[in-house]
Amino acid sequence: MTFYSPVITNAADAAKDDRLHLFKYVEDPDQYKIATYEAHGGYKAWKKVMGGMTPQQVTDEVKKSGLRGRGGAGFPTGMKWGFVPKDSPKPRYLCCNADESEPGTCKDRVLMERDPHGVIEGMAIASYAIGCHLMFIYIRGEFGHCIERMEQAMDEAYAKGHLGKNIYGSGYDLEMIVHTGGGAYICGEETALLNSVEGERGMSRIRPPFPAVEGLYACPTIVNNVESLASVPHIINHGGDWYASLGTEKSKGTKIFSLSGHVRKPGNYEVEMGFNLKKMIYDPAYGNGILGDKKLKGVIPGGASTPFLTPDQIDVGLDYESLQTIGSMLGSGAIIVFHEDTCIVWTILKLIHFFRHESCGKCTPCREGTGWLEQIIKRIEEGGGQPGDVEKIDDICGNILGRTICPLGDAAVMPIQSAIKHWREEWQYHIEHKECLVKTKFEFK
Amino acid sequence: MILSEASVSKIKEKAARYPRKKSAILPALTVAYRQLGYVDEEVYRAISQVIGVPYVEIAEAATFYTMFPKKPRGRYLIQVCHNISCALLGADSLIGYLEEKLGIQKGETTEDDLFTLISVECLGSCSTAPMMQVNDDFYENLTREKVDGILQELKGKA
Amino acid sequence: MAKATKNADKPAAVQTVSLTIDGRSVTVPRGSTVLEAARRFGIDIPTFCWHPKLKPVGACRMCYVEVEKMPKLQVSCALEAMDGMVVHTDSDLVKRGRKAIIEFILANHPLDCPTCDKGGECDLQNLTFAHGVDDSRFDFTKYRFVDEGMTTTFDDKRIGPEIVLNRNRCILCYKCVRANKEAFGEYDLGVYERGNIAQIDAAPGEQVDNPFSGNLVEICPVGALTNSDWRYKIRVWLTRTAPSVCNFSSAGTNTLIFGDNHKNHLYRVTSRMNDEIDDGWLADVTRYGYQVVNSPDRLKTPLIKKGGKQVEATWDEALEVIRKRFGEIKDKFGGVCVGAMVAPNLDNASLYGASKLMRTVFKSNNIDYRGYYRMLPGDPESPYMILQSQPFRIADIDDCDLVIAFGSDLVREHHNQYLRLRKAYNFAGTRIFSINPYRVKSADISELELVYGPGTEEAVINGLCLAAAEEGLADKSLANELLSRIEPKTLREAARFCGVPEDKLRVVARSLSEASKVTFFAGEIVARSRERDLIAGALLNLNRLMGITGRGQMAALVRHANSKGAEKLGLLPQPRAGLVDELGMIWGAYPDCAANSTDAMMALIKKEEIKGFLVIGANPMMLYPDQQFVREGLERLDFLVACDLFETATTELADVVLPLASWAEYRGQYVNLEGDVQTASEAMAPLPTAKPGFEITNLIAGVLGTPLYGDRSELDGEIERLLELDSVIPCPDRFMEVKPVSEPKSDGYNVALYIMDDSHHYVHLTEKAPSLANFVSEPYIELSPDLAAHYKIQDGDSIRVESEVAKVILPVRISDHIDNEVVLVPRNFTSKPVTSLLMRKRRIDRVKISKVDE
Ligand SMILES: Cc1cc2nc3c(=O)[nH]c(=O)nc-3n(C[C@H](O)[C@H](O)[C@H](O)COP(=O)(O)O)c2cc1C
Ligand code: SF4
Numbered sequence A: 001m002t003f004y005s006p007v008i009t010n011a012a013d014a015a016k017d018d019r020l021h022l023f024k025y026v027e028d029p030d031q032y033k034i035a036t037y038e039a040h041g042g043y044k045a046w047k048k049v050m051g052g053m054t055p056q057q058v059t060d061e062v063k064k065s066g067l068r069g070r071g072g073a074g075f076p077t078g079m080k081w082g083f084v085p086k087d088s089p090k091p092r093y094l095c096c097n098a099d100e101s102e103p104g105t106c107k108d109r110v111l112m113e114r115d116p117h118g119v120i121e122g123m124a125i126a127s128y129a130i131g132c133h134l135m136f137i138y139i140r141g142e143f144g145h146c147i148e149r150m151e152q153a154m155d156e157a158y159a160k161g162h163l164g165k166n167i168y169g170s171g172y173d174l175e176m177i178v179h180t181g182g183g184a185y186i187c188g189e190e191t192a193l194l195n196s197v198e199g200e201r202g203m204s205r206i207r208p209p210f211p212a213v214e215g216l217y218a219c220p221t222i223v224n225n226v227e228s229l230a231s232v233p234h235i236i237n238h239g240g241d242w243y244a245s246l247g248t249e250k251s252k253g254t255k256i257f258s259l260s261g262h263v264r265k266p267g268n269y270e271v272e273m274g275f276n277l278k279k280m281i282y283d284p285a286y287g288n289g290i291l292g293d294k295k296l297k298g299v300i301p302g303g304a305s306t307p308f309l310t311p312d313q314i315d316v317g318l319d320y321e322s323l324q325t326i327g328s329m330l331g332s333g334a335i336i337v338f339h340e341d342t343c344i345v346w347t348i349l350k351l352i353h354f355f356r357h358e359s360c361g362k363c364t365p366c367r368e369g370t371g372w373l374e375q376i377i378k379r380i381e382e383g384g385g386q387p388g389d390v391e392k393i394d395d396i397c398g399n400i401l402g403r404t405i406c407p408l409g410d411a412a413v414m415p416i417q418s419a420i421k422h423w424r425e426e427w428q429y430h431i432e433h434k435e436c437l438v439k440t441k442f443e444f445k
Numbered sequence B: 001m002i003l004s005e006a007s008v009s010k011i012k013e014k015a016a017r018y019p020r021k022k023s024a025i026l027p028a029l030t031v032a033y034r035q036l037g038y039v040d041e042e043v044y045r046a047i048s049q050v051i052g053v054p055y056v057e058i059a060e061a062a063t064f065y066t067m068f069p070k071k072p073r074g075r076y077l078i079q080v081c082h083n084i085s086c087a088l089l090g091a092d093s094l095i096g097y098l099e100e101k102l103g104i105q106k107g108e109t110t111e112d113d114l115f116t117l118i119s120v121e122c123l124g125s126c127s128t129a130p131m132m133q134v135n136d137d138f139y140e141n142l143t144r145e146k147v148d149g150i151l152q153e154l155k156g157k158a
Numbered sequence C: 001m002a003k004a005t006k007n008a009d010k011p012a013a014v015q016t017v018s019l020t021i022d023g024r025s026v027t028v029p030r031g032s033t034v035l036e037a038a039r040r041f042g043i044d045i046p047t048f049c050w051h052p053k054l055k056p057v058g059a060c061r062m063c064y065v066e067v068e069k070m071p072k073l074q075v076s077c078a079l080e081a082m083d084g085m086v087v088h089t090d091s092d093l094v095k096r097g098r099k100a101i102i103e104f105i106l107a108n109h110p111l112d113c114p115t116c117d118k119g120g121e122c123d124l125q126n127l128t129f130a131h132g133v134d135d136s137r138f139d140f141t142k143y144r145f146v147d148e149g150m151t152t153t154f155d156d157k158r159i160g161p162e163i164v165l166n167r168n169r170c171i172l173c174y175k176c177v178r179a180n181k182e183a184f185g186e187y188d189l190g191v192y193e194r195g196n197i198a199q200i201d202a203a204p205g206e207q208v209d210n211p212f213s214g215n216l217v218e219i220c221p222v223g224a225l226t227n228s229d230w231r232y233k234i235r236v237w238l239t240r241t242a243p244s245v246c247n248f249s250s251a252g253t254n255t256l257i258f259g260d261n262h263k264n265h266l267y268r269v270t271s272r273m274n275d276e277i278d279d280g281w282l283a284d285v286t287r288y289g290y291q292v293v294n295s296p297d298r299l300k301t302p303l304i305k306k307g308g309k310q311v312e313a314t315w316d317e318a319l320e321v322i323r324k325r326f327g328e329i330k331d332k333f334g335g336v337c338v339g340a341m342v343a344p345n346l347d348n349a350s351l352y353g354a355s356k357l358m359r360t361v362f363k364s365n366n367i368d369y370r371g372y373y374r375m376l377p378g379d380p381e382s383p384y385m386i387l388q389s390q391p392f393r394i395a396d397i398d399d400c401d402l403v404i405a406f407g408s409d410l411v412r413e414h415h416n417q418y419l420r421l422r423k424a425y426n427f428a429g430t431r432i433f434s435i436n437p438y439r440v441k442s443a444d445i446s447e448l449e450l451v452y453g454p455g456t457e458e459a460v461i462n463g464l465c466l467a468a469a470e471e472g473l474a475d476k477s478l479a480n481e482l483l484s485r486i487e488p489k490t491l492r493e494a495a496r497f498c499g500v501p502e503d504k505l506r507v508v509a510r511s512l513s514e515a516s517k518v519t520f521f522a523g524e525i526v527a528r529s530r531e532r533d534l535i536a537g538a539l540l541n542l543n544r545l546m547g548i549t550g551r552g553q554m555a556a557l558v559r560h561a562n563s564k565g566a567e568k569l570g571l572l573p574q575p576r577a578g579l580v581d582e583l584g585m586i587w588g589a590y591p592d593c594a595a596n597s598t599d600a601m602m603a604l605i606k607k608e609e610i611k612g613f614l615v616i617g618a619n620p621m622m623l624y625p626d627q628q629f630v631r632e633g634l635e636r637l638d639f640l641v642a643c644d645l646f647e648t649a650t651t652e653l654a655d656v657v658l659p660l661a662s663w664a665e666y667r668g669q670y671v672n673l674e675g676d677v678q679t680a681s682e683a684m685a686p687l688p689t690a691k692p693g694f695e696i697t698n699l700i701a702g703v704l705g706t707p708l709y710g711d712r713s714e715l716d717g718e719i720e721r722l723l724e725l726d727s728v729i730p731c732p733d734r735f736m737e738v739k740p741v742s743e744p745k746s747d748g749y750n751v752a753l754y755i756m757d758d759s760h761h762y763v764h765l766t767e768k769a770p771s772l773a774n775f776v777s778e779p780y781i782e783l784s785p786d787l788a789a790h791y792k793i794q795d796g797d798s799i800r801v802e803s804e805v806a807k808v809i810l811p812v813r814i815s816d817h818i819d820n821e822v823v824l825v826p827r828n829f830t831s832k833p834v835t836s837l838l839m840r841k842r843r844i845d846r847v848k849i850s851k852v853d854e
């Protein structure tokens, strides 16, 4: 049993290419140890911050970098930090979102397992920027080894004085808690995450108030994704301008993409924003083409909650704007590739089953809607589809979209709507002929 | 008390770090789950006593989360991801294969109480599909051969 | 710090915002939600999960509105109204949104309206009618929760003594669970699982049996929660409602009584929300207590004792006996040899009638309404009476920054105030301190819970005064003046005396001095203490030293539905001078003779100096703290008349028993603890032979020669004159002498005993309400887990409780909050005479307990 997840990365490229900072050392088997991390320049940024930067300067640097949240929504990180009320007498909190449960996404786990100190250092810097003295990392409970790694790294960081009281003699105190989940995708949603840390059921909260104003324990709280925070030390080391020089006009820096599904070389690849999706799928250095030389049927570019792309849409840059322009989203950067043998109804059934199972159940449209959708889609898949079912599905989706407390409702229906848009005939065929147009039967090796 | 002394002190230690005691619910459930392999009403009661949070709140939180089995299960809990990325690479047939090898249906436990087989949602191993989790360990890029080896090894350890 | 900003915020709180809703421009206080703004102007927005007294959660999504410049539909219940907003509550988009929600909710909702008790008052039924679709596109079998062993076809599951749950009807608005935890602080109900199989249920293996549980049924928008009280009894549209007020609490909770004229039967009580008093929440005792009115055990005719046995008689026969016997006593010994005791939950007219009967017909001052308290003060301006007369408003608790509950087991005796504390804590962040001889059940909102040694109240308060003095929180010369009047002289000694740590007393004193608005009240533990005047004196000292009434309120709370009315109408042996003067003017004369309180009367009865006695609604035999003493007295009486709804331990001894009409059977007025006069209207016709108290006293006066009034309005006019008098006694501008008294323990009797009402019951009246009996029908002894462990006893074991004068055997209940050596026993059940354990002259009753071996 290997401790490292056997996931393929492009660390070899990163080692040669200074632009690819997140993966530079992820293949070094000792990188998780603090000595190795420090030898690779680790905690330099934290020392720099502690050595005299003001919280405002840190925030400004991150604003300058143009870093946007890597958890899915892509909100500018520096700007989010700036929302923490300056005059609030309450304590502030930072929560690093390591719930990583969006189907297709497996990038944060690699960072945590292989470079945990990078995450801690980023969290520390962010904490300082917002005036927080107790930071949390919320790791999904199934990631047993990640959790162990993270706790070990945290202990080391304390022992070396990177965390704790009066860090580097600066007078600044910072404590850290590793909080672990219990199996609930919804706890990746930031307000549900906060409830989960508070010991409540992990259900979403209505906004406003936004967490930056009233989050954990009703105090100002910033929730950031693992990858977002892991990028921060590099921004501090090399400067916001450097980071902003990477990527595209509006999508700065690099991003890790989790590539899965019907590709020959699935894995996690760090690339500059704007990297071509087609290249990602076909280039031998990345996906290396479709399994069994089959024809591509479709791609989900940003995790299970983002709309499908068809083969004619894949010559596109992997960045927020480009994907939005063609009706999809960058999401968490999880690219799922489907080849021609994949039945769309079967696929959607898998997805809606997931969202139904993960709905927190608080708001009516999501709770009832996802259940109803699953029932209809299931009967279509099983050969019991009724005329009008597709229209009904589309309409139910419309009644969920934009009407729920949190984006899970949207996430559940956007792929469905796009699947109907792109492959309506296949749905109709399924209903009329009571079977798949494409016979899906995926055997494992 | 169903919780061991070690578990109780671990829970107390964790609880002490949080600003509010209710936050200790998930950590406590996790500790209990690691000790027992499941959680149930007796466990909620015990946790309630240890962290001083009303019993119902433990039950409410525990049943929200699907990771903790709610009754005792086999020594090895095999959880196969059936979500999309794994399914594209044969997760369903993997489940079938395991059912056949273990002689049980999904959701059941082998007679010798060694294995319980269930299927679960995405476990964050999408690029190394198909995969399964046995207790805390992830087994990825599974093939028939690997599965045979893993089951062999686990039986050997038992 | 917080208080300064809070004050600075005050003017901001009255700021307003203006917005447009459906073309109308409306102005509302800043901080209002769009929903509140709309409702205020009569624009109806449908809701399921919203409740005016709970924090919004935005879960059901029924309250959608369209707001210009916002792309998505918004939930108005959680959307703050902003200046310049343009809101549409009835646009096509909104209508479509609502329809979709109704469709979603109905997808798995059973359409069993014909057999559902909520029919006719179901939000889902009504809103479907108003906003829904006429056909469902959901063509699957509805999801159905089935429990192992569930046998009925109605999927009902009993989750509490009164509550039945049908999870299939539940629409997951979470109102019940939210109210239970947030508003009531109760943890016996929860939500389990998640997503579309999320479900409400009792805490696993437990019962929903908290003292507020009936509210959960009332606020359920559908028929998921129903209660046995109402289930399958009558359809709501066949009932008639009468506004009423609670007869079991001093707050005067506003209620609606549902009756049915054809059957002269009452069916249920619900809230009649009054934000000043109850916020729409009823305690279970308020909700279910009405059932005693329907009880088959009600007294049906007068009874007369013949040859040592009570036999049925007509009113005329009974009155004839009364005329003869009272007449004889009056003529032979004088009216002063007659006394009376009345219950403080009778209406004004009945109370006043009793006083007028005693004072004008018998010319006796032997009358009292305080049947439950030992060693009562005679002085009408005693410290306790001063403290009790102070103004107090429940709603004023809402925005206090500090509340101190002293000597009050709130959940048992003052349900409304308890809920107000929770509200203040939840919404205003109010700090709550409770100071009691044992931990009470408000711990989850109490920032500080001080537990003092039983019977050391005045030392605690002196301790606070001393802490204030030592911390320099009070004026130096005042402090010095005080110091000369109290003992001990140092905080350390006071702390040692009462067992509360010094630093805790300092915290309370400091918080008291910093708070900008304070509520400080003393409850029944003070009221029932033999040393109530000493304690009240200490409290008045504290007030003078720290100026509490000047920035908030401080009072001793009365306990009964009309205690305040009794005070204001002079139902005391010695009313205040102003009242006596007024009465003298109304009656032309006021008796000039000795005035005796309850315990003094009992003593005189025993000495055979009082020979005739009238009891209306009271039950001293069961409730006076020394049954032996009462029995010895009452048995010696020449003539005893007792009026009640039921046969009681007291009526058993009577020569004549008269059936009393209940508060629900005639229109009566009651003065709540705030001094407000409220009306309970007639919800049904009186039982054929029962009569209200005022009629009875008038009949007695009549047969003795001088009816009390010709016309009812005469009586009402007199009452009105009395109610207009100011009854607040000014706080003295000097310090009281307060030297703590300690009471030696008798050997072997180590455990302090507190006898009080169970939180589901009210004195002797409610055990005949079947629903309340479903919660508790037998006395028990409640004690701490440590004490239980010490005696090796478990929940449900029987233990022998022994005082110096009596012993009883009681089942054990292990408390989840008590943590010291005290035991609590409820006094509400006739099956065991628990008040026999008490001694009239003791300050603290101590008992020994031992396990009964089978
Ligand atoms: C249903 C749902 C699940 C989510 N899961 C995750 C997650 O696993 N990890 C994550 O970082 N963000 C997740 N998010 C996004 C978070 O709500 C939040 O936007 C993010 O953590 C913010 O961090 P960022 O600004 O660094 O991206 C999820 C959102 C939704 C609606
Ligand atoms: S959208 Fe779904 S997950 Fe989000 S709050 Fe509503 S029910 Fe919960």
Ligand code: FES
Binding pocket: C046, C047, C048, C049, C050, C057, C058, C059, C060, C061, C062, C063, C064, C075, C076, C077, C078
């Ligand atoms: S009333 Fe607003 S969401 Fe339920």
